[in-house]
Amino acid sequence: MLTWFIDTLQKYPEIAVMLTLLIGYLIGKAHIKGFTLGTVTGVLLVGIAIGSFHISIPSETKSIFFLFFLFCTGYGIGPQFFQGLKKDGLPIALFSFIVCCSSLLFCWGIASLLHFETGTTAGLMSGANTCSAIIGVASNTINELDLNDDQKTTLVNQIPIAYAVTYIFGTAGTSWFLSVIGPWFMSGSRAKLIEETKELEAKVSEASAEGEENITNAYDQVAFRAYLVNGELAGEGRTVGEIEDMLHDKKRVLYILRVRRNGKLFETSNGFIIKPGDIIAIGGQRSAAIASESLLGKEVADAELLTFPVQSASVIITNKAANNKPLKEFSRHPEFHGISVRKITRSGIEMPLSAHTIVQKGDVVEMVGIQQELDKAVAVLGYKERSGVETDIVYLAAGIVAGTLFGSLSVRLGNVPVELSTSGGALIAGLVFGWARGIHPRFGYIPAASQWVLTKLGLHVFIAIVGLSASEGFLKGLKEEGVTLFLAGVVLSLLPMVVALFLSKYVFKFHPAIGLGACAGAHDESAPLLAVQDALNSKVPALGYTVAYAVANITLTTSGVIIVLLMHKGG
Structure with missing residues (x-):
C-alpha cells in the first residue's frame, strides 16, 4: 500500500501539493497552549517531509502561484503605500524604511561574520523578518547569477531551510518582545502605557470629564x-x-x-x-x-415604529473633499443625516473609530442608514464598493503581465546582471494597479475574498512546492547550521526592533501606542500588532501599522534581491 501511495504521488505530483496543503494547514493552525506554528511554516515542513519521496515538480509551476501572491499583496496595500509617501504619512514611512534597511545591514553583517552561504543568508532574512516573499525573490535572483545549475540549486535549496529555522521566533519572539518589552521601554510599564493610550483615546474622541462612555x-x-x-x-x-x-x-x-x-x-x-x-x-x-x-x-418596545428598511454600504474613499478629514466633520453634514459609521478598514486592518479618526483615500468605510440617505452620503465620500463576487480577470491578468514584463528588463553592474525580476515586477504592478483602482474604483474590482484566496493560496502552493523540492538537503543543512542559524535568527529578529523602539521614542517621537503599531508594521507581520493591541486593550496601535506595513512589505521584499547580490559579491 505504501509503495502504491508513493508511486501515485510521484506520478501525479499535483496530489502531493494538495496533500501538503491539507496536512500543513492543519498543523500550522493547531493551537498548543496558545502557540501556533503558523500555516506557512506548517506547509513548508510537511512539504519537506513528503518531498523525501522524491516528488518532481516543474519549477515554473510555483512561479505562477507566486505571481498571484505578489500582485494581490501589492493590490491590497497600494493605496496606503502611496498615501504613506505624502506629507502626513511620511514620518511613519521613513521610520519603516530605516528599520528595514537596518535589518538588511544586520543580516549582511551576521551572515558575513558566521560565513553563511548566499541561500542561507536569504532564508535568514526571510524567516527572521517573517517576509515569505523574500524566498521567491531571492530564488529568482540566484537563478540569474553567473553560476552553474548545480550551484544555483544548492543555494536555492538553502533558503527554505534557513526560513523554517528562523521563522517561528521571527513571529512569536517579536510578538512577545513588542507586547512585553515594548510598553516598558516606551512608557516605563504596561499599566502606564495603557493609561496613556486611554488618555489619547479620550482626547481624540472629545469625551467629557463627566465620565461619559469613551x-x-x-x-x-x-x-x-x-x-x-x-x-x-x-x-x-x-x-x-x-x-x-x-x-x-x-x-x-x-x-x-x-x-x-x-x-x-x-x-x-x-x-x-x-x-x-x-x-x-x-x-x-x-x-x-x-x-x-x-x-x-x-x-x-415599538416594533412597528422601528420596522423600516435599513441597509449597509461599504464606500471607498475617493473624493478629494473627503480625504484626510476627521469623521466629526461628516456628523453635521446635511447629506449624512441618519447615517452611522460602523467601521473603517485600511489595508485590511480595522481602524480605531472616534470623532477624530481621519479617513484617507483608499479606506473602506462601512455605513448604515436608510437607502435614500445612504445614496447621498456615498456621493460625498466616493464610490460604493460592489457587493458581487466576480473578479475583474482582465485587470488582474493585465497587471501581472505588465509587471512581469517590466521586471524582466535587465541591466548589468559589472559582470552581474541585475533585474527587478518578474516577481518584483508583479509586486510593483500590484501596488500601482491597487492605487489606480483606489482612484478610479469603477474598474479593476477584486473582492476581498478573492484577494484572500489568491494571496493565501498563491503563497502556500508556492511554499508547498519549495518544500517538496528542497527536501533532499534539508536535514543535512539543519544539522550543519541548526543551532547557530536559530540564534542568528533570534538576533536578527530583535535587533531591528530595538532600533525601531529607539527611533520611535527618541527620534520620531511617536505616541507610544502608535509607535508600537509602527514597529509591528515595520516587521511586516500582523501577529505583533495583534499582540500589542491585546496588551493595551486598544486598536490605537493600528494607526501606526498600515503605512509602516506597506513600506516594509516593499522594502523587505526588495531586500531579497539586495542580500543575494551583496553575499554573492562578497563571496
Missing part, C-alpha cells in the same frame, strides 16, 4: 431604539433639528428617524416639531443612546 467604540455599534419623549427633551415643542443639535452638542451623534403620535406614524424632517408624549425612533451610536436615556425619556 466615543472610541461609539461608531462601532449602530443601534435603532424607540423612546417616549419627556418634557425635558421637547419642552413645549422643539423641531427635530433643534433636538439633534442638542444631542450633538453633548457629543452624542443621534438622529430622529420616525415619530409615532397618537398611534399614527410620521416620517420626520428637520423642521418637524416633537412634542412630549411622542414616541421617537432614534438611530446612531449605541453608547450615545445609552448615555442619553435620561434626556431622551423612557425606552419603549
